[in-house]
Amino acid sequence: xxxxxxxxxMVLDTGSQLSWVPCKNKSTVRKLRKPTPSVFDxxxxxxxxxxxxxxxxxKPRIPDFTIPTSCDKNRxxxxxxxxxxxxxxxxxxxxxxxxxxxxxxxxxxDSDASMGGILGMNLGRLSxxxxxxxxxxSYCVPVRPNRGVAPQVGSFxxxxxxxxxxxxxxxxxxxxxxxxxxxxxxxxxAFTVGMEGIRIGAKRLNIPRSAFRPDSGGAGQTxxxxxxEFTFLVExxxxxxxxxxxxxxxxxxxxxxxxxxxxxxxFDGDVTVIGRLxxxxxxxxxxxxxxxxxxxxxLADVGGGVHCLSFGRSDLLxxxxxxxxxxxxxxxxxxxDLANHRVGIGxxxxxxxx
Numbered sequence: 377x378x379x380x381x382x383x384x385x386m387v388l389d390t391g392s393q394l395s396w397v398p399c400k401n402k403s404t405v406r407k408l409r410k411p412t413p414s415v416f417d418x419x420x421x422x423x424x425x426x427x428x429x430x431x432x433x434x435k436p437r438i439p440d441f442t443i444p445t446s447c448d449k450n451r452x453x454x455x456x457x458x459x460x461x462x463x464x465x466x467x468x469x470x471x472x473x474x475x476x477x478x479x480x481x482x483x484x485x486d487s488d489a490s491m492g493g494i495l496g497m498n499l500g501r502l503s504x505x506x507x508x509x510x511x512x513x514s515y516c517v518p519v520r521p522n523r524g525v526a527p528q529v530g531s532f533x534x535x536x537x538x539x540x541x542x543x544x545x546x547x548x549x550x551x552x553x554x555x556x557x558x559x560x561x562x563x564x565x566a567f568t569v570g571m572e573g574i575r576i577g578a579k580r581l582n583i584p585r586s587a588f589r590p591d592s593g594g595a596g597q598t599x600x601x602x603x604x605e606f607t608f609l610v611e612x613x614x615x616x617x618x619x620x621x622x623x624x625x626x627x628x629x630x631x632x633x634x635x636x637x638x639x640x641x642x643f644d645g646d647v648t649v650i651g652r653l654x655x656x657x658x659x660x661x662x663x664x665x666x667x668x669x670x671x672x673x674x675l676a677d678v679g680g681g682v683h684c685l686s687f688g689r690s691d692l693l694x695x696x697x698x699x700x701x702x703x704x705x706x707x708x709x710x711x712x713d714l715a716n717h718r719v720g721i722g723x724x725x726x727x728x729x730x
Contacts, residue, residue, distance in 0.1 A: 387495065556594070605701050628650060640692070656668055667704060
């Protein structure tokens with residue numbers, strides 16, 4: 377990023393639009409709230425420019441941001457971006473060269489996040505995919521290692537991927553733009569898919585299909601989000617999952633324990649036994665596409681010998697959506713075919729390089 381280039385670490389996020397990096401302010405260096413792996417220095421780049429307040433992107437009525445853009449004291453365009461987990465990034469909108477093309481990105485002088493930045497890849501007009509006119513991208517999330525073990529490296533492709541031949545595809549659900557803008561709980565730029573149901577072991581849970589579709593207010597949307605860690609379900613669906621897990625392994629539940637204000641079904645004891653009692657969990661999507669959560673990926677190690685069910689209740693995040701997070705995308709190729717409005721999913725060994 378920049379001229380000459382500076383290497384930036386960013387989180388690949390299909391659930392958000394704006395790409396941003398932590399930035400040193402040109403006149404003052406403001407301290408970010410948490411240490412980050414890499415901070416971009418605009419003063420070292422000859423292609424860096426800040427968007428003025430009168431730039432068309434900076435019109436506050438345009439719904440690209442969770443909080444309307446504003447003018448700072450220097451008459452530059454200021455943005456604030458809130459995420460579902462409550463974290464915030466804010467700073468100036470800038471234009472900068474990213475590898476092969478100039479893009480509008482965020483130059484964050486303030487951030488809660490501990491990552492190096494966000495690579496926004498949703499369907500919004502400011503996303504990296506939209507601005508760079510990318511018609512297809514795919515990634516493979518490697519298996520999460522045990523605590524203390526160095527993480528494996530996955531893969532990220534822009535354009536064609538030779539591994540996509542065996543993928544099965546589900547169509548993206550599309551909605552009338554003017555209608556979706558009137559639904560307060562709906563994310564119109566998300567990768568929304570049709571989920572049909574959930575199986576635990578051999579049992580298909582009694583969850584109405586409507587729990588996985590947006591209602592008149594937008595609640596119930598099902599989206600694939602690489603930037604959310606776990607999978608979250610609306611209350612009606614989550615309660616059915618929790619009820620079945622409790623029936624199978626309720627005696628092993630760690631009572632009164634909630635991890636990260638998000639996961640409220642946690643266990644002490646042998647995870648192998650719990651996995652064997654529960655079996656595989658399957659997320660059933662349209663067109664017969666399935667995401668199989670094998671029993672060894674059902675529980676997340678949260679430390680101290682405690683493991684939590686990798687499903688959470690979405691209202692704990694403050695949203696009313698079903699979100700398929702990256703924990704349940706391990707060892708899968710996930711392809712976003714924007715030209716054909718579909719998502720491809722296929723089994724993989726993400727630690728093996730093609």
